[in-house]
Amino acid sequence: MNNIEEKCKTKGVRLTDQRRIIAEVMSKATDHPDVDELHKRINKIDKKISIATVYRTVKLFEESGIVEKHDFKGGKARYEQAPDEHHDHLIDINSGEIVEFVDKEIEKLQNDVAKKLGYKLVDHKLELYGSKIKK
Amino acid sequence: MNNIEEKCKTKGVRLTDQRRIIAEVMSKATDHPDVDELHKRINKIDKKISIATVYRTVKLFEESGIVEKHDFKGGKARYEQAPDEHHDHLIDINSGEIVEFVDKEIEKLQNDVAKKLGYKLVDHKLELYGSKIKK
DNA sequence: ATAATTGCAAATGCTTTGCTTGTGA
DNA sequence: TCACAAGCAAAGCATTTGCAATTAT
Numbered sequence: 001m002n003n004i005e006e007k008c009k010t011k012g013v014r015l016t017d018q019r020r021i022i023a024e025v026m027s028k029a030t031d032h033p034d035v036d037e038l039h040k041r042i043n044k045i046d047k048k049i050s051i052a053t054v055y056r057t058v059k060l061f062e063e064s065g066i067v068e069k070h071d072f073k074g075g076k077a078r079y080e081q082a083p084d085e086h087h088d089h090l091i092d093i094n095s096g097e098i099v100e101f102v103d104k105e106i107e108k109l110q111n112d113v114a115k116k117l118g119y120k121l122v123d124h125k126l127e128l129y130g131s132k133i134k135k
Numbered sequence: 136m137n138n139i140e141e142k143c144k145t146k147g148v149r150l151t152d153q154r155r156i157i158a159e160v161m162s163k164a165t166d167h168p169d170v171d172e173l174h175k176r177i178n179k180i181d182k183k184i185s186i187a188t189v190y191r192t193v194k195l196f197e198e199s200g201i202v203e204k205h206d207f208k209g210g211k212a213r214y215e216q217a218p219d220e221h222h223d224h225l226i227d228i229n230s231g232e233i234v235e236f237v238d239k240e241i242e243k244l245q246n247d248v249a250k251k252l253g254y255k256l257v258d259h260k261l262e263l264y265g266s267k268i269k270k
Numbered sequence: 271a272t273a274a275t276t277g278c279a280a281a282t283g284c285t286t287t288g289c290t291t292g293t294g295a
Numbered sequence: 296t297c298a299c300a301a302g303c304a305a306a307g308c309a310t311t312t313g314c315a316a317t318t319a320t
Contacts, residue, residue: 016294016299017294018301035284049302052285052287052303056286056301057300059285059286071208073206075283076284090252092254101252103248105244106244106248110261113241114225117225117234118268119234119263119268120265120266120267121265122228123265124264125261126260126262127260129257129259130252130254130257149319151274153275170309185276190309190310190311191311194310210309212309272319272320274319275319277315277316278314279313280311280312281310282312283311285307285308286305286306287305289304289305291302292299292300293301294297294298
């Protein structure tokens with residue numbers, strides 16, 4: 001059984017054949033696929049799963065805190081399994097490749113800024129866009 | 136003459152009656168209006184300016200570096216005049232209010248992170264979402 | 271003069287939804 | 296059993312675009 005399927009059980013999210021397959025595909029993904037790409041991968045396993053179901057499931061998983069949704073530049077939402085440890089993203093503006101990174105120092109400063117402005121930090125989004133340095 | 140109109144001249148962006156009015160409205164704005172809101176304000180000055188023109192103009196201004204586009208949560212793009220000094224945003228998750236802030240320390244760390252990963256930082260997006268602390 | 275701009279409505283692209291049929295616990 | 300899920304096609308929403316008429320330089 002895959003990671004996401006397990007989390008569904010833990011969180012009481014009802015499992016169906018379709019959801020199991022969607023969970024499997026998302027668990028395997030090491031990138032940040034959009035719904036269309038997910039649908040393609042899913043259809044290699046089961047041709048009959050509709051894109052509407054993928055949209056509904058991905059939304060359900062997100063609302064249950066099982067996956068994360070990202071709105072990077074480009075118009076289409078992209079998904080990844082909710083990580084154990086929070087990370088941010090650097091997007092290669094030439095290739096579209098995404099690099100994940102963690103920076104505790106930045107995290108801390110964000111909290112400080114929010115507090116200084118009189119707010120409790122609830123969520124944040126940090127995206128870096130860069131181009132590869134050739135050497 | 137307003138700020139944005141001036142920048143159009145500097146950058147060689149052709150001016151029309153419509154663009155002058157859109158420039159005026161955007162120059163006056165102290166918030167971060169979406170296209171629909173801009174259109175409403177514009178129509179108070181000239182009822183005949185279509186929303187298609189607002190979309191086209193706002194895009195033109197953005198591509199010319201005269202205004203900035205933001206994709207905050209909510210689905211609709213929001214705009215502000217390109218500031219002299221870069222700043223980031225904190226969005227009040229309850230009221231939708233937006234607070235601008237500058238943090239040199241975070242900026243620097245972002246550059247460091249990118250460099251460490253082998254990238255030249257070209258652009259970045261930092262959005263904080265928070266709720267007001269009552270006292 | 272003439273290349274660019276506008277307004278309108280139609281088209282687009284991503285995402286959601288109503289409805290009927292199918293199904294997991 | 297029966298509330299919930301899936302499939303399909305239609306609808307929704309923000310944004311873009313083709314085209315004919317208008318305008319800036």
